[in-house]
Amino acid sequence: MTLAKPIEWLGDRVRILDQTRLPQEEVYLELDNYRDLASAIRELKVRGAPAIGVAGAYAVALGALQIEARTKGEFLESLRGVVDAIGATRPTARNLFWALEHMRRVAQAIEDVAQTKAALVDEAMKIHAEEETATRKLSQFGAELIKDGFTILTHCNAGPLATAGYGTALGIIIRAKEQGKRVKVLATETRPLLQGARLTTWELKKAGIPVMLITDSMAGYFMRRGEVGCVIVGADRIAANGDTANKIGTYTLAVLARENNIPFYVAAPTTTIDPALSSGEEIPIEQRNAEEVTHIHGSAIAPEGIAAANPAFDITPHRYISAIITEKGVIRGNYGEGIKGIFRRV
Amino acid sequence: MTLAKPIEWLGDRVRILDQTRLPQEEVYLELDNYRDLASAIRELKVRGAPAIGVAGAYAVALGALQIEARTKGEFLESLRGVVDAIGATRPTARNLFWALEHMRRVAQAIEDVAQTKAALVDEAMKIHAEEETATRKLSQFGAELIKDGFTILTHCNAGPLATAGYGTALGIIIRAKEQGKRVKVLATETRPLLQGARLTTWELKKAGIPVMLITDSMAGYFMRRGEVGCVIVGADRIAANGDTANKIGTYTLAVLARENNIPFYVAAPTTTIDPALSSGEEIPIEQRNAEEVTHIHGSAIAPEGIAAANPAFDITPHRYISAIITEKGVIRGNYGEGIKGIFRRV
Numbered sequence: 001m002t003l004a005k006p007i008e009w010l011g012d013r014v015r016i017l018d019q020t021r022l023p024q025e026e027v028y029l030e031l032d033n034y035r036d037l038a039s040a041i042r043e044l045k046v047r048g049a050p051a052i053g054v055a056g057a058y059a060v061a062l063g064a065l066q067i068e069a070r071t072k073g074e075f076l077e078s079l080r081g082v083v084d085a086i087g088a089t090r091p092t093a094r095n096l097f098w099a100l101e102h103m104r105r106v107a108q109a110i111e112d113v114a115q116t117k118a119a120l121v122d123e124a125m126k127i128h129a130e131e132e133t134a135t136r137k138l139s140q141f142g143a144e145l146i147k148d149g150f151t152i153l154t155h156c157n158a159g160p161l162a163t164a165g166y167g168t169a170l171g172i173i174i175r176a177k178e179q180g181k182r183v184k185v186l187a188t189e190t191r192p193l194l195q196g197a198r199l200t201t202w203e204l205k206k207a208g209i210p211v212m213l214i215t216d217s218m219a220g221y222f223m224r225r226g227e228v229g230c231v232i233v234g235a236d237r238i239a240a241n242g243d244t245a246n247k248i249g250t251y252t253l254a255v256l257a258r259e260n261n262i263p264f265y266v267a268a269p270t271t272t273i274d275p276a277l278s279s280g281e282e283i284p285i286e287q288r289n290a291e292e293v294t295h296i297h298g299s300a301i302a303p304e305g306i307a308a309a310n311p312a313f314d315i316t317p318h319r320y321i322s323a324i325i326t327e328k329g330v331i332r333g334n335y336g337e338g339i340k341g342i343f344r345r346v
Numbered sequence: 347m348t349l350a351k352p353i354e355w356l357g358d359r360v361r362i363l364d365q366t367r368l369p370q371e372e373v374y375l376e377l378d379n380y381r382d383l384a385s386a387i388r389e390l391k392v393r394g395a396p397a398i399g400v401a402g403a404y405a406v407a408l409g410a411l412q413i414e415a416r417t418k419g420e421f422l423e424s425l426r427g428v429v430d431a432i433g434a435t436r437p438t439a440r441n442l443f444w445a446l447e448h449m450r451r452v453a454q455a456i457e458d459v460a461q462t463k464a465a466l467v468d469e470a471m472k473i474h475a476e477e478e479t480a481t482r483k484l485s486q487f488g489a490e491l492i493k494d495g496f497t498i499l500t501h502c503n504a505g506p507l508a509t510a511g512y513g514t515a516l517g518i519i520i521r522a523k524e525q526g527k528r529v530k531v532l533a534t535e536t537r538p539l540l541q542g543a544r545l546t547t548w549e550l551k552k553a554g555i556p557v558m559l560i561t562d563s564m565a566g567y568f569m570r571r572g573e574v575g576c577v578i579v580g581a582d583r584i585a586a587n588g589d590t591a592n593k594i595g596t597y598t599l600a601v602l603a604r605e606n607n608i609p610f611y612v613a614a615p616t617t618t619i620d621p622a623l624s625s626g627e628e629i630p631i632e633q634r635n636a637e638e639v640t641h642i643h644g645s646a647i648a649p650e651g652i653a654a655a656n657p658a659f660d661i662t663p664h665r666y667i668s669a670i671i672t673e674k675g676v677i678r679g680n681y682g683e684g685i686k687g688i689f690r691r692v
Contacts, residue, residue, distance in 0.1 A: 198649075220598035221660040251570060299643045
């Protein structure tokens with residue numbers, strides 16, 4: 001399969017595939033200003049935790065290239081504004097803050113401003129390449145858990161689009177197919193923004209993997225009928241104890257999976273893990289605009305003036321998770337110890 | 347509050363509120379042909395199990411008035427075709443088949459054709475009046491379970507629109523408010539056809555009850571945060587053991603409620619109970635058109651050619667149900683015995 005390139009560095013600008021226009025149109029945008037890239041992150045033109053991290057790093061690089069500073073001190077002060085603006089786009093995905101921390105550290109390491117700019121561009125490209133490699137590796141680990149003939153239920157979109165790489169949940173499924181296993185996917189549409197209906201189906205169709213679209217409310221029906229071999233989802237942030245923030249509705253799928261004795265897997269690169277947070281209670285949950293719920297494709301679905309809630313993520317407590325699949329290996333059982341072990345090895 | 351009149355008998359025709367046009371427009375249709383009313387049921391212009399039962403009875407009455415028969419035998423033969431056509435509209439709601447059985451029995455009781463026609467009209471009006479009374483009574487019983495300050499989560503629409511009466515799940519909530527209790531509602535939008543977003547919010551707004559719209563995938567988030575006092579849903583068919591067919595997604599809410607120690611109530615008139623079916627496994631589940639999932643308001647949400655499933659209902663096993671609220675009382679614990687007891691008293 002030809003992977004879509006959701007983010008590409010073009011030397012002095014970034015080319016992104018506008019994911020809000022999919023699947024109707026494949027529109028690419030070329031952005032040479034960090035503010036435009038920050039807006040693209042906020043507006044979900046680039047989305048998915050690993051892809052947000054990569055885009056955030058490139059945004060810092062773009063911002064750095066734009067800074068006109070006479071001294072390193074001036075440069076760092078301007079860069080702080082750039083980093084803060086990018087960090088303010090979306091609060092939940094750990095990968096964004098991980099990338100910003102790395103970029104900040106690189107900015108401080110070198111004295112010369114021109115060399116710092118070059119180092120920041122290099123670091124962003126390195127982050128991109130490492131995320132790509134990480135998703136390939138974790139897909140390989142995860143594919144071992146997929147049995148021939150499995151129907152896999154997934155939520156939202158955790159494919160190449162979401163990772164600027166090979167994908168996490170979908171990467172595993174695509175890898176299993178490449179291994180010759182017959183796999184099918186049940187894709188939840190993922191209201192409110194329909195990433196499952198729009199993006200997951202689009203990617204799986206390109207990959208030649210049979211996919212059946214369902215509403216979020218149908219997952220339980222198919223699980224109870226015994227038609228689901230396992231559930232695999234991506235993650236936006238994983239706490240030190242394994243509690244996982246992911247797209248709203250993930251917690252529900254985890255509860256349903258356990259109730260029906262179906263393995264529930266979380267797939268994410270280690271950049272999604274936030275070892276500083278002891279549990280999921282500490283993960284900030286993005287609250288988005290009510291209009292994303294009350295309107296679909298610009299058309300109102302509710303009477304005027306009706307209030308709507310729009311938490312974009314929920315927390316799945318670690319006890320519902322059968323395994324966390326990372327590029328460093330598969331963590332099971334005591335997630336606290338498993339995560340510590342992985343970070344010791346990093 | 348002024349109740350909407352979703353179905354009204356006008357002597358020789360039926361006036362229905364077209365629920366597919368809500369909340370944008372309040373359009374009433376006057377139908378004098380049973381085939382038109384059958385189409386209206388199939389197309390969800392009239393929907394909700396009790397309302398489908400009432401509409402089915404009126405459709406038989408309309409059909410009977412149209413029959414030109416010289417003998418009672420001829421009349422009954424024509425009527426069989428009418429009843430079969432109405433019974434073929436939607437398979438899951440028990441109330442429809444209950445109403446058709448009652449109408450069939452009345453048709454057989456009298457010899458004179460003109461008198462039979464009059465008796466069928468009377469019977470349909472009686473079924474309507476009895477459903478209205480039943481929903482008022484069960485709402486009174488159910489309101490006792492609502493505590494002051496409760497936030498109640500409901501799914502799909504089980505209000506006056508769905509019952510041609512006072513409502514079941516919403517009837518209880520409205521009654522609780524009339525008793526002076528402060529109540530709030532979390533209404534799931536209920537994909538694919540958005541009855542929660544379109545109809546429940548519309549009815550609650552009219553009733554002056556605060557309502558917050560959520561996507562189906564958000565119910566677990568609010569339950570886990572402790573923000574839900576109880577869940578109340580209607581039902582399309584209840585088996586002899588208490589297993590309940592209701593709108594797709596209901597099973598998921600029941601599992602989530604039990605996981606979070608939240609009472610999960612089913613509210614339905616006894617006409618929804620099908621004592622001939624030993625368990626939910628025997629309840630036929632309507633499979634609707636895939637386009638209801640792949641399109642919203644006529645607009646495609648998925649790439650062309652993507653397959654979609656569309657089971658309209660799911661089965662909630664009785665062990666997840668805290669109580670079944672009927673007009674004959676509240677059934678708890680051993681549903682088999684409780685349902686038998688109610689039918690002995692009928």
